[in-house]
Amino acid sequence: MRVGVISADPGHPLLSATAEVLRGAGHRVAFVGPDGGTLPGCPGGPDRLDPGPEGEDTPGPLADVYLLKARTPDALTLAARLEAQGAPVVNSAAATARCQDRVAMAELARAAGLPFAETLRTATVGALAAAAPDLRFPLVLKSRHSRRDDLVARVDSAAELAALAANRHWREEPVIVQEFTANSGWDHKLWIVGGQPFAARRRSELAPGGRGPNLPLPPAAWIEGALHVGEVFGLEVYGVDVLHAGAGVPLIVDINAFPGVRGQVGAPEALAELALRRAASGSA
Structure with a gap:
């Protein structure tokens, strides 16, 4: 099988480990940049599964499946074009886009x-500051558009x-406002890779002192709800951030298309298996 990975970071631990699993089984893997070009110096050098710039003939064969790790506008455009040519993409461009706008996500x-x-509420940070007398603190601000290094902050006062x-x-950052929910201070991180669950708990990024390392968490803690998220959003590789807000009540605070799933034993194998399964089944 030929597997294309759409990412600007071929050295990402999950992606590089997945590529190693696939190549060890005799499959071809090539990393494709979000703009459609094969990345120089990426693992597996001679593999060429470059879909080429939009409007040009394909310089090499399409892959049997593409893994869409990048979530930039260029990457989504590329993924949609590959799907139009009949290539399966995991996650699909449409499913990935559903997780980019946090208003639409909610x-x-x-x-x-x-x-x-x-x-x-939705506004820019500056507009919220001007409206501070009308706000009830504490509150949580998050960038409206989910991306690397976006804004996630607890704000306790004007x-x-x-x-x-x-x-x-x-x-001028567009943000959403969520009510701060009293909780244990731990995020429950659930990741699903082709139906296989992985989980960890980590100090909330809103907690004093920062996140710290991932700690073990049985995936059964909220697996049924996490699987339902995938059905609703059409996702095959995704993460769900959950808080427990007293009496064991779960509250979803974020959903991520194709997260890093770092440090989870078995995740590269699960992703490789999913890629081969989708390649074998053909177009979505």
């Missing part, structure tokens, strides 16, 4: 009956919000 999740944190708005990097 609306879809709540409409499906998932216990997702409610979006109270003064903290003003300080955030004074940061030129964040002042």
